[in-house]
Amino acid sequence: MEIRQLRYFKEVAEREHISEAAIHLHVAQSAISRQIANLEAELGIELFERVGRNVKLTPIGKIFLEHCTSALQAIDFAKNQVDEYLNPEKGTIKIGFPTSLAGHLLPTVISAFKKEHPNVAFHLRQGSYDFLIDAVKNRELNLAFLGPLPTKDDSIHTTILFTEDFSILVPSNHPFAKRKSIPLIDLRNEDFVLFPEGYVLHKLAVEACNSVGFTPMISSEGEDMDAIKGLVAAGLGVTLLPESTFYDSTPRYTVKIPIETPSIRRTVGIISPVTRDLSPSEKVFHNFAMQFFSRLGQYQ
Incomplete structure (x- = not known):
């Protein structure tokens, strides 16, 4: 499981649209689809279901989003602390x-x-x-x-x-x-x-x-x-x-x-x-x- 996959997953979950997430992240839509597929394969579950052109979180996907958000916040916080220890001013x-x-x-x-x-x-x-x-x-x-x-x-x-x-x-x-x-x-x-x-x-x-x-x-x-x-x-x-x-x-x-x-x-x-x-x-x-x-x- 990679941090990049978690960020892609969170962006798609919040926007409920893969192409909009790709535009915001400045990456190809195919790259996001591939990384989410890899994440689902690793977890052994489906995180999204398709609704027309949009996607929505499955019930287990909603649970995973909560933990994913907490994990990314902790990672960002840790990175900021490292940066500030190098230069707190x-x-x-x-x-x-x-x-x-x-x-x-x-x-x-x-x-x-x-x-x-x-x-x-x-x-x-x-x-x-x-x-x-x-x-x-x-x-x-x-x-x-x-x-x-x-x-x-x-x-x-x-x-x-x-x-x-x-x-x-x-x-x-x-x-x-x-x-x-x-x-x-x-x-x-x-x-x-x-x-x-x-x-x-x-x-x-x-x-x-x-x-x-x-x-x-x-x-x-x-x-x-x-x-x-x-x-x-x-x-x-x-x-x-x-x-x-x-x-x-x-x-x-x-x-x-x-x-x-x-x-x-x-x-x-x-x-x-x-x-x-x-x-x-x-x-x-x-x-x-x-x-x-x-x-x-x-x-x-």
Whole structure:
């Protein structure tokens, strides 16, 4: 069994068309057909069945694809590690991040890192909270920023970079806009603007309100930070957001107000897999991020 055969098989399986796979791989169609036939002969099974001009995986072919994908990911990862050990300053770092950390944290730390390591490249992947955790577990990513950090998961390492409070964001013409602080219970009759159900910031906001005895009335939802802030600015409700989302500025026509009680906080940090070592460039970045936020914390 050859790596080339596995790559040909995976390409055909994903495209369900041999000629399209051949075009993408820049090889002759006959070469792909021959290598897949050799692979099937070695395994003693049929991996594909023909459906008109297309091909589809057989049931056993689908099982083989799962293992083939994992094997190729492991091989590519190993090759990248070898390349980076030869020159860790020219590696590529793949990092996942959620929308709540995209506006300030990510560009700030990467910009500072690039000043010291200008030849290291970055591949950035934005995703939901659960997606990022699964991506680290399933070899799609080795590093991901996350807030809050998950607890009680033996398959991932967690490194806290900082802890931050939540604040209330209200329209600038809101009756509470001139207050210095607000007990969360005072918002029990307010309309809320939140991320949709399934987003971790939705969960944190609802749990905070429940902790003081009410369920927030959700009038509007937005799927990114700018949408949430824009809906508040338009007067459609109030929201709860972490401090790091206000680092650049508080949006026009809104006012940020500290929460008096209860204390609502989240940890922000990096997750990495327990079962895999980080590449040299990933280790350098991980250590840099820890030192970077440690230095920032000394002046806060």
